[in-house]
Amino acid sequence: QSVLTQTPSVSAAPGRKVTFSCSGTGSNIGRDSVSWYQHLPGTAPKLLIYENDQRPSEIPDRFSGSKSGTSATLAITGLQTGDEADYYCAVWDSSLTAYVFGSGTKVTV
Amino acid sequence: EERLVESGGGLVQPGGSLRLSCAASGFTLSVYSVNWFRQAPGKGLQWVSYISSNRDKSYYEDSVKGRFTMSRDHAKNSLYLQMNSLRPEDTAVYYCARERRGSYFDYWGQGALVTVSS
Numbered sequence: 001q002s003v004l005t006q007t008p009s010v011s012a013a014p015g016r017k018v019t020f021s022c023s024g025t026g027s028n029i030g031r032d033s034v035s036w037y038q039h040l041p042g043t044a045p046k047l048l049i050y051e052n053d054q055r056p057s058e059i060p061d062r063f064s065g066s067k068s069g070t071s072a073t074l075a076i077t078g079l080q081t082g083d084e085a086d087y088y089c090a091v092w093d094s095s096l097t098a099y100v101f102g103s104g105t106k107v108t109v
Numbered sequence: 110e111e112r113l114v115e116s117g118g119g120l121v122q123p124g125g126s127l128r129l130s131c132a133a134s135g136f137t138l139s140v141y142s143v144n145w146f147r148q149a150p151g152k153g154l155q156w157v158s159y160i161s162s163n164r165d166k167s168y169y170e171d172s173v174k175g176r177f178t179m180s181r182d183h184a185k186n187s188l189y190l191q192m193n194s195l196r197p198e199d200t201a202v203y204y205c206a207r208e209r210r211g212s213y214f215d216y217w218g219q220g221a222l223v224t225v226s227s
Contacts, residue, residue, distance in 0.1 A: 035214070041202075044220065045154065046217075050213035090156075091212070
């Protein structure tokens with residue numbers, strides 16, 4: 001049972017936009033910055049968004065993040081087949097003294 | 110090029126031990142905090158442990174506390190995860206990742222598979 005709640009899967013046609021959320025509590029998302037990762041099992045996870053809405057220079061601006069209260073959202077516009085992967089949110093939880101991940105959202109294009 | 114490479118994975122019997130290594134190249138690992146994560150078959154990513162850059166703090170996920178220990182070797186630009194009393198539920202691909210100020214992980218290794226089975 002993950003501490004952070006994510007929609008299990010989303011599906012959309014190429015070129016469309018998808019958004020999915022990451023819901024937490026006041027001891028994690030409500031207190032600290034959220035990061036997002038793209039992951040294909042067996043490969044290294046890739047940082048997509050850090051500090052809620054910041055994007056590493058190599059990540060295209062099709063990816064964007066936001067946070068409000070105890071929820072965070074990742075949006076992908078102009079969906080491409082190469083975006084098919086699992087997406088995870090992560091944040092430090094001050095009550096657990098641990099990093100917590102969402103259960104992951106599988107994106108199908 | 111900045112890289113992290115894990116090694117030391119393999120098959121071990123329940124109750125056995127294994128030591129994973131995380132070697133850095135292209136940057137000085139000692140100035141960063143580092144975390145270990147894992148992904149069990151069919152499951153999502155899970156945080157396992159953290160060690161600060163100066164080794165004064167370490168944290169562990171509840172199920173591994175008392176069994177797993179992180180250590181660092183600044184001279185070898187590496188760190189380690191000593192795993193004792195291994196259980197079948199510890200079977201997973203283990204990743205090390207560099208932590209940046211702001212509580213995020215910008216570089217990850219490619220993973221090391223640990224299988225605990227008789």
